[in-house]
Amino acid sequence: MSTVLETTEQLADKHPIAPYLRMDRMPHIWCPTCGIGTVVRCYAKALEESGVDLDKAAIVSGIGCTGRVAGYMKLDAFHTTHGRAIPFATGLKLGRPELLVTVFSGDGDLSGIGGNHLIHTARRNMDMLVVLVNNFIYGMTGGQNAPTTPLTAKSSTMPFGNFERPFNLPHLAASCGATYVARWTSLHIRRMTKSFKEAIQRKGFRFVEVIAPCSTLYARLNKLGTGFDLMRFYHDNAEIRHGADTREVDIGYQDKIVCGKFVDEERPTFLEAMNEHYTKILGDRYVPMSPEGGWIHE
Amino acid sequence: MKTDPAGVLTGAHYLDGDYACGEGAMAAGCRFVAGYPITPSTEVVERIARRFPMMGGTFIQMEDELASMAAVVGASWTGTKSMTVTSGPGFSLMMENIGLAAMMETPCVVVNVQRGGPSTGLPTMVGQADMMQARWGSHGDYEPIALCPQSPQEAFDLTIDAFNLSEKYRVPVMFMMDECVGHMTEKVVIPEADTIEVVPRRLTSAKPGSYLPYATNGGDVPEFARAGDGHRFHTTGLTHDERGYPDMSADCQETCVRRLLDKVKGHVDDIVRFDEEDTDGADVVLVTYGITARVARMGMDLARKRGVKVGVIRLIVVWPFPEKRIRELARQIKAFVVPEINYGQMVLEVERCAAGNAAAVPVSHGGGGVHDPQVICDAIVRAAK
DSSP states (O other): OOOOOSSSHHHHHHOOTGGGBGGGGGSOOTTTSSHOOOOOOOHHHHHHHHHOOGGGGGEEOOOOSGGGGGHBBSSEEOOOEEEEEHHHHHHHHHHHHTEEEEEEEHIIIIITTTHHHHHHHHHHEEEEEEEEEEOOOOOOTTOOTTOOOOOOOOTBBBTTTOOOOOOHHHHHHHHHTTSSEEEEEEEEEEEEEEEEHHHHHHHHEEEEEEOOOOOHHHHHTTTOHHHHHHHHHHHEEEEEOOOOOOGOOOOTTTOOOEEEEEEEEEOOOOOHHHHHHHHHHHHHOOOOTTTTBHHHHH | BBBBBOOOOOEEEEEEEOOOOOOOHHHHTTTTTEEEEOOOHHHHHHHHHHHHTTTTTTEEEEEHHHHHHHHHHHHTTTTOOOOEEEEEHHHHHHHHHHHHHHHHHHOOEEEEEEEEOTOOEEEEOOOOTTTTHHHSSSSSSOOOOOOSSSSHHHHHHHHHHHHHHHHTOOOOEEEEEEEEHHOEEEEEEEEOGGOOOOOOOHHHHHHOTTTTTOOTTTTSSBBBOOTTOOOOOOOESBBOOSSSBBOOOOHHHHHHHHHHHHHHHHHHHHHHEEEEEEEOOOOOOEEEOOOHHHHHHHHHHHHHHHTEEEEEEEEOOOOEHHHHHHEEEEEEEEEEEEEEEESSHHHHHHHHHTTTEEEEEEEOOSSSSSSOOHHHHHHHHHHOO
């Protein structure tokens, strides 16, 4: 029989990722069977297994359900404005280049209102890991249509079904220049963790999309059953195809979900390109910003 | 403390206001700038982009002004002094993250080289119609600080002051230039680095684990922790408690937002700055700022020749407004005359503070040029009657 943990103290004592979380903020706001918590757990596990210096790790979120992740991670954490997590993270990285910067946010935040920042930051190969949790819908505001809502799926603002073509996010990121692109569902705990670990160790713009259930809104509006039914659906319909052509990984309504690592390549990051270029052009006159930041006094 | 000499181009130069502003930022120790091209402000970042690589600074041209302002707030949280530069349309886009800077209490400087508006307006021509936007542009209640230079020399000097005020009070500071000052070329003297005083980021001495990002310990302004120093703090644009944790309650809103206002309101005497001349015994006092202050001076001289006793208040810090002094003067004079390159913005503040004790006369110019000094003179003469 499993043990039921009743208090946050018990959780703090017993949960393996408690040291990575702000236990004084538990319980979290996510609905039962929401997939975001699973993704957080995998990310924390990846941090642990990567052995990174947590004092130098910063996390940035935008707004929305996944936007709350920064609030629960025990790192330097920034809960910013809607869509602006990526440019905020750009500032953090360039202001203190030694930081390991992760952006953790949702599909609406990063590919809807923040879409312009997503493509340009991938183009620059800015050094950050972007974890995009895709639940096909705007969760926190009540189930509105997202740029990821599959064709014909219902949302509160497309009550007769969505007729707008959604983004194929791995393809978008890859075609803009992301050097690491993977997709998993929240069912793929070990593979997702492995992807996060790999991505943490890579440089440049790393993009991991995780398909996650929203049983409160997406599943209810589309009569897809419970959280368990959604996980069962992932189990039956996820297809792992490492190295798949990203043009072919778009997601149809209740159709197969192609998962795997699609891109893993090396290209100079923004900072590497800048340093190399200025060194070549300016020689000894070039003074790069210190890894600890620009002219920090005291 | 003294500034980093690497950013100080000591000497006498012939610079336009935009370049002088860029030099001021570098002299103040600014080492991160994010911006998006927009006339008539772009020369500021062009100057910086050319000089930053030699002093350990990073400039990045972002995809838009939303991103520029977001990057500036992010960079400032590393302790690196940060700035962005824009004009009206970009200033509108920046308002979202100016609010975030205010809420997170992030020191930063936002330069707006004003052009004619609304919308695309007069991209290459002067305006002063963003003055109320500088005060009220982002939603919700907050107290920004705004400065207004009247010359390239002041564009240099006051940019340093803008950084210092932003550090001291942990607020976004609006640097409200105008196209004329931005594109006017004059002598600019940049002093030796060891004479330039800068306010350092007030870093916390708390041990990791005990730091509370928004605890003020009875003061007004909390101590700062840089990302990457091991404090593992949390900050948010949501209404928050001392831990930086969201607290959705009217009580927390009162504590959180009230302090954002009080930390500036409680120090207006330290922040407010203006030049005052010949107000003793004056019947009329000009209230003016930016390029218009220089044009108005000619109008004032013309009015004096016609026998009017006229003095002047030139605003250097425009927000917070020198409320106390305007109230005092209102009881001694007949009228304030307020020429500005808009259809009446700062005059509303003058009128509010005059509270019926003196008239507040707008002298409007819609933008695209400066006032005819004769028009200002005539307004002064009429107001004196």
